[in-house]
Amino acid sequence: MMVNLVSIFLAAILTENYVLNQFLGICPFLGVSKKVDTALGMSVAVTFVMVLATAVTWPLYTYLLVPNGLEYLETILFILVIAALVQFVETVLKKYIPALYNALGVYLPLITTNCAVLGVTMLVIERGQSDPSFGYMESLVNAFGAGIGFLVAMLLFAGIRERLERCDIPKSLRGLPITLVSASLVAVSFLGFQGLVDGLLG
């Protein structure tokens, strides 16, 4: 059981990284990765929302949509729930944890439409359908791992971009082109983790 959870967690970070292997959440990956500290703030907020969203959408899907045969409502309902959840979290943070709100505040509204969050909640359910042993607990661990994977990708890339600033880049490649080239190289490097988790724990 425990080994299984650990392998799900590690796989979500390394081999199934949502940004670098599944190409979800590319907009914040390119948009908010100019500085390491903002990248960190964004990733922590995303991780938080991913776990929370999965915690709510999984029971909603399993106990409300499936019994009524309404699986096709998944997308629209999940978007609705995630948006409301993010708003709610923002209000709560503002009131009770102002320090955290000041740190994450700017990023929370951005996450409402983050495809990585929607992707995690939907892919987790897809996986549960093909593999009955993949239940609620496994889904939560997977969501947390996906968030940490997002954090790893963001931090790596922000570090690279901070160094890029000081490099002498050919004029035609400056700005977005070199960013996209380096993003693809980081993604390719993550292919090197293929089979690592199975080899470690399997």
Added chain:
Amino acid sequence: MNEILLPVAIVAGIGLLAGLGLAVASIVMAVPKDEKAEAVLELLPGANCGACGYSGCSGYAKALAHGEAKPGLCSPGGAAVAQAVSEVLGVSGEVELQAAVVRCVGGCAAAPRTVAYEGMQTCAAAALTAGGLSGCRYGCLGFGDCARVCEYGAISLKDGLAAVDPARCKGCSLCVKACPKGLIRLTPLKEQAAVQCSSRDKGAATVKACQTGCIGCGKCVRACPRGAIRVEDFHAAVDPAQCTACGACVSACPRGCITLFTASPR
């Protein structure tokens, strides 16, 4: 019919629930806005320079609204802002305006360069590597770190020497922090004599290094009718509170490092 109604009911129901929940949450957990602080923040210049000692304008506005700080700490805003803030808060505010002074008049001509420095063209880097570019290790390096941080264009560089224009200076103290030699100090904005040298070397060493350095001879001390000048560590200093800007010390100084600081009201 049911296969249309049920999904509609579910989506609408969850939407309604979420909407109501958010509405209730925003009322129950509303954060009371500090109207006084917001009003004060509107009046402050918004330079976020930190001269008041708080973390930016919003920090100062908060402290003002809670009565923890006095109006008039805002140097860039000056008297006008202090007045306006005091009116909003309903207290009286006295302002002491300040301006920065570079305490060195030894430019390239007075203190010849003894080091051929070709590194990074900033004072901070030069201070780390060579200590000083002339024989005087206290003097202005002349790369203009202070001029770069000044948001009001009050600092000019001439002949390897920085000088502050008191008419433009808002006393925000950014340059004070930027100078690696600690040459820049804030002084009350009034007419006064200022010793524009920071050398703590013995007189003989100062004479060798710079034509205009203070050697601590004490002639100004004897010339001053109010006893406002003291010599410590081979270096004269004027107490701005006692100085009446009579100019006796300026004419007495054999080195020409005391100047009259002319202040024009902002």
